[in-house]
Amino acid sequence: MHEASLMSKLLSRVDAVARAEGAPRVTALSVWLGALSHFSAEHFVEHFGRASRDTIAEGAQLRVTVSADPAHPNAQDVLIESVEVEA
Amino acid sequence: MARKTIKVDYLARVEGEGAFKVVVRSGAVESAELNIFEPPRFFEGFLRGRAFTEAPDITARICGICPVAYQMSAVHAMENALGVAVTGSLRDLRRLIYCGEWIESHTLHIYMLHAPDFLGYAGAVDMAHDHGDIVRRGLALKKAGNELLALLGGREIHPINVRVGGFYRTPRRREMAPLAERLKWARDAAIDTARWVAGFDFPERERDYTFVALRHPHEYPFNEGHIVSNHGLDVTAAEYDEHFEESQVERSTALHSRLKGGGSYLVGPLARYSLNFERLSPLTKEVAREAGLGPACTNPYRSIVVRAIEVLYACEEALRIIERYEEPDAPAVPIEPQAAIGFAATEAPRGLLYHRYRLEPEGTIAEARIVPPTSQNQASIEEDLASFVGGFLDLPDDALRHRCEQTVRNYDPCISCSTHFLRLEIDRG
Numbered sequence: 073m074h075e076a077s078l079m080s081k082l083l084s085r086v087d088a089v090a091r092a093e094g095a096p097r098v099t100a101l102s103v104w105l106g107a108l109s110h111f112s113a114e115h116f117v118e119h120f121g122r123a124s125r126d127t128i129a130e131g132a133q134l135r136v137t138v139s140a141d142p143a144h145p146n147a148q149d150v151l152i153e154s155v156e157v158e159a
Numbered sequence: 160m161a162r163k164t165i166k167v168d169y170l171a172r173v174e175g176e177g178a179f180k181v182v183v184r185s186g187a188v189e190s191a192e193l194n195i196f197e198p199p200r201f202f203e204g205f206l207r208g209r210a211f212t213e214a215p216d217i218t219a220r221i222c223g224i225c226p227v228a229y230q231m232s233a234v235h236a237m238e239n240a241l242g243v244a245v246t247g248s249l250r251d252l253r254r255l256i257y258c259g260e261w262i263e264s265h266t267l268h269i270y271m272l273h274a275p276d277f278l279g280y281a282g283a284v285d286m287a288h289d290h291g292d293i294v295r296r297g298l299a300l301k302k303a304g305n306e307l308l309a310l311l312g313g314r315e316i317h318p319i320n321v322r323v324g325g326f327y328r329t330p331r332r333r334e335m336a337p338l339a340e341r342l343k344w345a346r347d348a349a350i351d352t353a354r355w356v357a358g359f360d361f362p363e364r365e366r367d368y369t370f371v372a373l374r375h376p377h378e379y380p381f382n383e384g385h386i387v388s389n390h391g392l393d394v395t396a397a398e399y400d401e402h403f404e405e406s407q408v409e410r411s412t413a414l415h416s417r418l419k420g421g422g423s424y425l426v427g428p429l430a431r432y433s434l435n436f437e438r439l440s441p442l443t444k445e446v447a448r449e450a451g452l453g454p455a456c457t458n459p460y461r462s463i464v465v466r467a468i469e470v471l472y473a474c475e476e477a478l479r480i481i482e483r484y485e486e487p488d489a490p491a492v493p494i495e496p497q498a499a500i501g502f503a504a505t506e507a508p509r510g511l512l513y514h515r516y517r518l519e520p521e522g523t524i525a526e527a528r529i530v531p532p533t534s535q536n537q538a539s540i541e542e543d544l545a546s547f548v549g550g551f552l553d554l555p556d557d558a559l560r561h562r563c564e565q566t567v568r569n570y571d572p573c574i575s576c577s578t579h580f581l582r583l584e585i586d587r588g
Contacts, residue, residue, distance in 0.1 A: 085167070085169050089165055089167055093163065093165060095163070099162055100162075100164075146170060149170045150170070151168065151169070151170055152167045152168070152169045153166070153167065153168060154164050154165060154166050154167055155164070155165045155167055156162055156163065156164045156165075157162065157163055157164075157165065158161070158162060158163075159161035159162055159163040
């Protein structure tokens, strides 16, 4: 269930980024998943699909990079690398 | 359609699953609210429509640290519904697996979550830089508990060998021998743990709690006994709903429990210890006294000492059970389903865990109700914060936040595994 808390945090950040740009919709999102983040790409996509329903990011295309390096300083984290919005 | 890519590089972290808001007026605490953000988990819904035999495996998934507590409350409630009593070696083995859980769960909380608060570290990893041997002792002690779970439960986390009526497989006597050797070491390590934590600097804060725990006529409670309080309550699990109620508060996703017509109450090690001191073993009582504890403890910061005492008790009790263990004739008693309602309360490491099930004639679960200890303690946590934070208001916000986190962690609540879990908002007027 920690995934739900994390998704909620992530989506509120994506929402803030899009609104700061005055964008009506998020079209794509690039994320990086740490090796110890307890997320696989499929797992992340599934949770994102559910959590983003009725938000500005619903239907956004996901570009997911999965790190295999457990010694990476952010190995336990999920990083939003970039957000693509309708200009 | 024009598109624009914005580089973000933002770490999406769960920074907190709790927030604490304090309103201070004229130097005094006017209100204190703890908000829990953990989403609802719907386990009671998952159970509906499933076979009664599936409850121990489904409820075990509620917690990775105390799965045995959920399994034990589930199997006892089912057996209560279906009129079956599990006795002899099978009963002992249930007590033994619970010993394993108390050892691993309490040790995790003492060493990894709570001790760093007292010693000024952000977490156990930082503490290990300066106290490597102590952290290693904690890990080895936890492992002793985990090994009991692995032998009796089939694996350490979310065990799969517990069933309504007993177990799927019971261990041979010779499989117990290596565990006894490790538990003898663990018993000594638990004594060292109690002495170590007794030396911490405890804020002198006491509260007149209503303690609620199981009490058994002869034993320190795990699976059986009446639900009693220090204010005269003495009821069976079947009467739980007549005396306790849960309510939803808008600010939190966790339900709050209260005594009907009474108010908040406290479950867990302090309550269990204070209501059952006489049932502890002679060695455990002696070490408790040496660690500065009387027959009751009302300082929540000393709960870390009480946990260490309960680890010692669990090691001794496990050794006692292993020594006299006789292999049962069958791993479980046969059970026939029927339409019925069953209740049980057992002592999870964090306190009383109540289950109630209504079964259809063929054994399908029609209704399930689970009241975990953290939700029962929620109101008491808030009252501790409201009552103690006033004495710490002179501290800067960071130090005050640390003190509040420590106060919440006294309860070993299910949110305490996030080291920096608390978003503190102080409205000083």
